[in-house]
Structures are given as structure tokens and as C-alpha cells.
Amino acid sequence: MLSYTPPLKDMRFVLERVLDAPEALAGMPAYAEVDADLMRQVCEEAGRFAAGVLFPLNAAGDREGCRYERGAVRTPAGYADAYRQFVDAGWPALACAPEHGGQGLPQVLNCVLNEMTSAANHGWSMYPGLAHGAYACLARYGSAALKERYLPKIVSGEWLATMCLTEAQAGSDLGLLRTRATPIGDAADGAYAITGGKIFISGGEQDMSANIVHLVLARLPDAPPGSKGVSLFLVPKWLPDGARNAVHCTGIEHKMGIRGSATCAMEFEGATGWLVGEPHRGLAAMFVMMNAARLQVGAQGLGIAETAWQNAQAYALERVQSKAAGRPESRRGEAADPIAMHAPVQRLLMTQRAWVEGGRMLAYWTALALDGAERHPDRAVRDELHGQVELITPVVKAMLTAQGYEGASQALQVFGGHGYISETGIEQYVRDARVTMIYEGTNEIQAVDLLLRKVLADGGARLEGLLARVLSTAEAECDGEDDGAHGALAPHARALCALVRRLRGAVRAIARAAEGQAALPHRVAPETLRLVGHCALAWLWLRAARAAIEAREEDPAFHDAKRATASYYFTYVLPEVEQLFGVVDGCLNQAPEDAVCFSV
Amino acid sequence: MLSYTPPLKDMRFVLERVLDAPEALAGMPAYAEVDADLMRQVCEEAGRFAAGVLFPLNAAGDREGCRYERGAVRTPAGYADAYRQFVDAGWPALACAPEHGGQGLPQVLNCVLNEMTSAANHGWSMYPGLAHGAYACLARYGSAALKERYLPKIVSGEWLATMCLTEAQAGSDLGLLRTRATPIGDAADGAYAITGGKIFISGGEQDMSANIVHLVLARLPDAPPGSKGVSLFLVPKWLPDGARNAVHCTGIEHKMGIRGSATCAMEFEGATGWLVGEPHRGLAAMFVMMNAARLQVGAQGLGIAETAWQNAQAYALERVQSKAAGRPESRRGEAADPIAMHAPVQRLLMTQRAWVEGGRMLAYWTALALDGAERHPDRAVRDELHGQVELITPVVKAMLTAQGYEGASQALQVFGGHGYISETGIEQYVRDARVTMIYEGTNEIQAVDLLLRKVLADGGARLEGLLARVLSTAEAECDGEDDGAHGALAPHARALCALVRRLRGAVRAIARAAEGQAALPHRVAPETLRLVGHCALAWLWLRAARAAIEAREEDPAFHDAKRATASYYFTYVLPEVEQLFGVVDGCLNQAPEDAVCFSV
Known part of the structure; x- marks a missing residue:
């Protein structure tokens, strides 16, 4: 049986010691x-809510799945009740503005909440998962009437x-969508009739909330072709007058994972809807929702990796097999050792840990930057942080989801043959995690978004903004003294300075090469995303190691382990950048006619 | 709907052009x-058999799974019939010796067969999967009476x-096993009563064969503790006198994948068995079976990766989304392009392809070396090849299974959201593939086996045997002329020479450091395994590129694509060695007190 313990101690360390979140927030009225x-x-x-209410429903929800019957969807036992408790406790309102009835707490706390609900029950967390994005989208683009009625x-x-x-026919390419919206002639409030079929709609139908507010992309009659002719509509399941709207779920998918989440095919048959934002500008409005969703998906990857690692760690301390090389003298009489003492298992566990704890710093840093981008009193600071959030969002989405999947698989490996058995529970995490690399924009699309739209599009200005912060920390540590505890920080800091300089050079070279070969940046986008991610992670690990030195006496065991994990990251994880640069260099040096082919 | 096309053209290229298999076999009487x-x-x-008989049962077998009822196991519909056809066609006898009724064909053809049965239906292939290993084990260690009765x-x-x-309690550590074997006093043929419980027994019970021959590890009454007190016994389900033996299946596991394969818990309640090999030397006998199984599991990884890639490739050519960067002028009027034209998708597909085609060369090369080790007329050649097979077996097992899983996941990624839907079928390949990284010795155990028992144990002699072959090919290509087709081979050859030299240096450094730190080689074993694997793969890709140049005119499209894939391997895949060396160097430079910790 698996378990989930909220990593409160590490969350506090990240929020208070590494990111100084209370101080940063104190500067925002x-x-x-x-x-x-x-x-x-x-x-x-x-x-408490995640571990006590959601986690106990996780494995059973996967086994039971959702049931579809004549347009209705029955979610797994306990899901609806858990959602009622979630609502009663006020969690949906956490990071919403007080003027709309929200609690007015920062995004960084919402990120913590997202991490924990996903860690405890990814399938369940899909239902409330889009609510905050819908809120943000409507709050910004909705008409006064829509806001009043729905927010x-x-x-x-x-x-x-x-x-x-x-x-x-329209997945990654929303420009290909065909659903149409026709003005309803006699409607006083400017309503439209929406007609078309949508697939892969999470929570398109369910038995948890009294109404379902669909935000739907569709084309107006005069829409230009492609993505510039897409508009956004709000289409409720139940209309304001209490009538059932003409939108129905026609089936649910059988999936590899997140089986407790209903993935619905939806048919809009002249359903009544209202425009959100301007005609043909639906993608811009939708992207407010999408960006919130991408950060949240990153937090899902983080949460999954955390639970998987916790359980692998516990199993490795308990499972006894073979004598470990270099076993301590004290175990001389034992026939075998816990597998946590075997170096290759330690490698698996420490790799998971370095990514979980590093990923947490990256996710929370981004959420805190988002708070600043939204709420800092200084306009210049808001703009700068907004640019940083734009830059790092695809990195958070792609790297943390890749690691959610990889970490879950590494945890399964620690369990050995038992990990492959459904009853053990860990294989569900692998299956659940897999989708996060696909939805809300595949990780390949995140990479292209980062390199083409966020880095090359502004001549590297936003990237320089990040790298300047990184260098400022790293350079200050380059000449630091070793305090003799767990390895000096200076070598790590120098490695990070070198990484930043190499990344700058690589981006410049890619920009130059892109002038002649339009496909080239697309080809090295996945490597570039991970290089930017490692710059950010190495920066945060350096700050974490410094914070652990300063706070050591308060809790030596915790802070020494933190420094050891930082050291592990620099020694065993960061060398991935050598591979990444190797690929980028190889690609840049390749003759165009030797470039990747897809024929045969 | 997925499909499977046996890659006969590539098999012929590998066997005839790269490995000169017919010529090598001609030298063995x-x-x-x-x-x-x-x-x-x-x-x-x-x-034909794999694609026509096995593949159509694959998805349905996964959905249906096995059923357990009061000691009996019902395999999925069609499995037993397919096995009857398999037997009727004589496939089990393929690589068995004529003196035991076999067809006397080489192991390399058995490897081809294993690749294709796994590519078509991994779950089904588990049932006959252990027969050849059992045959090899009994042929070598069985008494005349056992051989006559069972072979x-x-x-x-x-x-x-x-x-x-x-x-x-005994998984990776067989020394911990408790099943006991007691001589049956009055049995004239030296029978033993076997008592104990076993788990994770593939095909422990089934409805496909008239009898099941269990090869069972157990302890004799006078056995010393640990792995040196383990003996091997043959325990048939049905005894020679037609009586049912006291061995029963007490349940089957619900698993992440290979759901058509019955994974059984077995209870031996004083079951009658016969000793195979010498008392207490059961592990040596079992390892004959285990080594055969490890090569076969490598071939499973290869087969899974092949089918996954084929289907991803077909989908990518068909699925149209977004305009590709650098799209050809001819597509100017189209609203979108096949995703196979998008660079990040090409990267996914070409990475799969480079691993599939490279993995095929590695697996077949190993199987052909095994043929030579068993059948070459020159004793010195046999010994040398035996050493090469010992060295490379863990590499084949670990690298090809890691890639089977990774390749299946990459294929799923190409399918996008559709890949996550069960009906698409590709997610089954990910679930099925996952177990190959665990069974027949986890991939971590393969890494330790390679570095500790195969490389460091003989002072690097067997490794040098491989590297000398590699260098001889690489050095001959270093000064080669470019024929102007698809990039020169000389830069690749020089990269390979440099890789060999760095690997030699790294192994020497690890050997030195191991003297003071027993755990150190265990810590870098995973990286060392992949470095040895890349030496072998790069060597084979160089040979493949050369063969493609020589045979070009026979089929320009095929051979040009082969050279492009070789070039892809060197440019985009091989840079992994930079990461691997980075980790090894970092670990060697780390102070022992900073080494991986598992605490907290």
C-alpha cells in the first residue's frame, strides 16, 4: 500500500529560505x-485535505474508472463527496480576487495546492483543474454580464x-477547427448558436457540480481561415433560465491512465453561448487559461514525482536484498541489506529527489513571479516579471512533466517486479503521468514555443533577463569559501557560470543559422528548452545550498541532506547539459542536406 | 488500428551486408x-507467422487478460491455437540440436524469431519464451534419464x-530463497520432494501445452546458506506415470502490461522433482538458462521498439497539423502539413529508428557471436567469442529494453492525445515494454554485472577484445574519402576512436578508485554500461554506413536512408556519451564523503 505525506518541511524551506516568498509578497499591497x-x-x-481526503480515493478511482450512460457520467465512488468537501473548505476561491468572492491569496499558494492535489490524486484533480484558468480568462475577457453571472x-x-x-482534425493546430458559432437573431443579449464536435474534454460531463461552464473555441460566419478566425464562447450546460443547453456528452475515452477523470466527446447542437473577448481573438483569450493550465500541469508532474519518490524511498529502506558494496561494519552479521544501501538504487532515489526538490523550487519561483507580474506595485517590475513567466512557463510544463513520468518510472524500478503489479500502486503513477507530456500543448510544442516565440522572437531579451539573475548569484558564489561541510559551492557556481556563457553562445549560433535554415531551431528546440531549464535549476540549487548553509544549525540533518542533494544535482544530473550542447553543436555543424530526414 | 510489417529488408541488410552472417556460419561445420x-x-x-497469427491477437489479449479459476489458468482467446500452429510449424525446434530432434539452425535465426514474436505479441511470446533456455540448461546439465524423458x-x-x-523474500537475491528439497527415501531414481512458494512465474500454469516442466531453485537439507546452497530441480506438472504432481498455481497477478501472459504464484507441496546438475550448484546451471533469457529479453525490447516506431511513422505521415517550418514550396497552398514534416516529430521518429536499426545490429551480432562460441571449429575462437558474449549480454539486455520502453513512449508521443487512448493501441506497447527493464535481472543488476563481473574482474581483457575490433574498423575509416553522398564517415570514425580511448581511460580510473571505495564502481555502473553499448553501436553504425555505400546501387533509396540514419545516430544520439563521461568524471572527482547518500 502506498502513502502520501505532504512535504511541508521542504515546502517551507523553498518558500521561506530559498525564495523569501513572505518578504516578496509583503512588497505587494x-x-x-x-x-x-x-x-x-x-x-x-x-x-491535510490532499492526504486525508483525496489520496485514499486514488487507487480505487483508477480501478473503478468513470461510467458513461446515455449522456451522463458517473465519477468513481467518493469523488463527488471529496469535491463537496473541497468546495466547503473554500479551496476553489484560494487565489481568486476578493471582488469576485475569492480569498485573494497568491498564486504561489495555489501552486502548492495544485502540487498536493495532483500528488494525492491526479485523476480527481482534473475536475477542479481548469476552474482557475477559466476564472482568470473570464475575469479578464468576459463581459460585465458574463462575469456577474458566472464568476x-x-x-x-x-x-x-x-x-x-x-x-x-484539430489538436495541436487549433486553426483547423470547424465548430461554428452563428448569431441568434432574436437574442437580446447577443447569444450565439454553437454547433460542432469536440473531443478529449476533461470533465465535459460529470456528477460533481451543479452546472458546467464550457469555454469553447468556434468560428463566426465571417471568420478568416486559420487560427486568426477563432473566437471564444462561454456555453453553460444549464442555461440561466434553468433550461438544459444543447450540449451533450456522447461518450468517454478508455485511457492509459487518469481513469478517474472523465475524458469526454462533446456534441454542441446549436447550443447557446456568449462571446468572450473580441471576435476572432479567441486564441488570445484562451491563452490566459492555457498559460495557467501549463503551470498547473508542471505542478502535476512535480506532485506525481514527489509521491512516487516518497514511496520508492520507503520501500527501499524496507526491502532487504543482497549485501551492499561498502556496507557498514555494523551490518557484518546480516545476510543482506536494505536496497537503499545499494549504489544503483541510491542513484535512482537521489535522481528522483534532486528533480523533485529542484522542480519544486522552479515551480514555486515561477508562481511567485506570476504574483509579482500581476500584483507588484511597480509597473516596470510587473512587466519584467511577466516576461520571465512567459519565458519559463513552457520550461516548467515540459521539464516537470517529463520528470513526473521519468520519476514515476524510476520509482517503479526501485520496487522491481513488485512495481509492475497493479496492487502495488506505483504503476498507476507511471500511467497517470504519461498524459502530462501531451496535454495543454505537447512537450515538443513547449520547446518550439520557448525557442521560437520566447527566445528568438525578442532577440533573447527575456532570456537575458533570467540569465542575468542567474549569473549574479553564481558569480557571487564563485569565490566563496568552503565551510567544510558537504563540498564547496564555488565549483558548482563556476560550472553554472560556464553553462550560462555556453548557452548564450549556442542561442546566438542558433539565431544566426536560423536565417538560412528555417527548420533548424525547431530541430534543436527540445535541447534548448532543457538547457534553459538546467540554468534555472542549477541557479536555484545554488541558492538552496547557500540557504542550507545559513540555516544549518536550526536542523542540521535536514540542511545537510539538502546540501548533499544539491551536490548530487551538480555531479550526477547537470552533466546532461554536455549531451544537450553536443546535440546542438552537432546539428549546427551538420550540412543542411544531412539534416534529419523522414523519408522511407 | 496498429499494424506490424516484418522488417525483412533491414534484417537482410544486417545479416548479409553488415554482419556477413552467411559467411561466418559457413565456417562452422x-x-x-x-x-x-x-x-x-x-x-x-x-x-508471416508473427504478423499473420500473433499480431492479430495482441490487443485483444491485453484487453481480455488471463483468467484464474481453482488452480487453472485460461489464456486469452486464440493464444492456445496460435501456440498449436507454432508447434506444428516446428518453431520451438529451430535452434535445438538435431540429436535432440532440433532443426540445428543457428542462434542468430532464433534471435530474429524472438524479435518478431515479441514485436507482434509480447504477452503471447512469454509462453514459449523460456523453452529454449530450459532446453539449453537441460542439454548441458540434465542427467541422461532426464534428457531422454524431457528434451x-x-x-x-x-x-x-x-x-x-x-x-x-528472494528476488534479485536468490541466496535468500527458502524452498526446500528433501530426498525421497524409497525413490529408486533419486527423486526429491520440493516444498515452498514461488512468485512471478511466467506461464506457471496455462492451457497451451500438455505438460509444464518447471525448473526450480531449492535448498537441499545440507545446503550452506546463501547462493552457494542453491540447487536446481526439474519438477513436471504431470509425472511420468501420468499422476498430477503436487505443484499448483494459487493465483495470477494483475499487472501493468503483458496481461495476456499468466504471471503465477506457485505452491510446491512436496512435489516430486529431480536434481539438474550438481548439488548446491544450481545457480551455475540456471545461468545457462538466464543468459539465453537475457538475450531474448533484449530482442523483446528491440521488437517492441520496431512495432512502435513503424506505427508512429505511419501515423506521422498521415496526421496533418500546422504548417512545418521550412515546408517545401510544393505544399504552399495547403493549410497544414503531415506532422512527419515537423522537425521535433522527425527527431522523435529518427531517434526511434536509429535505436531500432542499431539495436538490431547489436542483437544479431551478439547472437552470431554466440553461434561462434558454441560451434566454431577453432577452440581459441570459441573461447574468445564466448568472452565477447558474456561481456555484451548485459548490454544487450539493459540497453535494448530501456530503448524498447523509451521508443514505445516516443511513439505514443507522436500519436499525441490519441496515443493516450487505449483503442489506439500504442499505450499497450509502453505498458508491456516496462517489465523488460525489470525481469531476468533488473537493468541496474545488468550494469553491475557488466562492470564488476565482466570488465573489472578480468582486468578489462574481454572489454579490450571488443574495443580492439571496434578500433580496427574505426581506424580504417579515419582517413577515408568522402564519396559526397550523405556526409563523410571519417568524422564519425574519429569520434569513435576518441570514444574508445576515453572509455579505456575511464575504466582504468574506475578500477583504481575502486581499490579505496568499494561502492564507487556500483555507482557509475549504469553509465559504464551505456558507454560500452555506444562503443558497440557506433562501431556497427560505421560498418552499416560503409556497407550502405558499397551496396548503394542495388537500392539507392534504402541505402541512402541507411546512411542518413547512421549520420543521425552520430549527430543526435551518440552525444549521450558526453553526459555519461560527465557523470563518471564527476563521481571520480567527488570526495568520498560527498558520495550519494540515502538518508532522510
């Missing part, structure tokens, strides 16, 4: 009342939301 | 009659075999 105590309290409560119910959680984008 | 025509014929027939039925396939090793 909107969060003047958010101090360290309040943050701890929210983390503890969220952890309070979404904020309270009484109503849930979906994102209706994908059609059979 | 046992295979004097095996010429290129016969080999092609066997490949074609095996392909012909195993060779013909009438009876299937199992490998009963694992117990709840």
Missing part, C-alpha cells in the same frame, strides 16, 4: 496580510469549467 | 548448410517450461 504563518497554515490545511459560482466552486478546444 | 537463401526463407516464414518434448514444443526462481 494586495498580499500585505500574507505572512509566513499564514502561508504555513494554508500549506498544512491543503496537505461567483466558479470562484465558489459550485460550478466547474472545461476548456473545449480539440476536435478530431 | 554445424551450419554448413545454412546459406543466405535459407536464412531469408526462415526470416520470411517467421515474419524431445521441449524441443518439439509439446511441453513448455518455466523458470521458478523468485520467492516473496
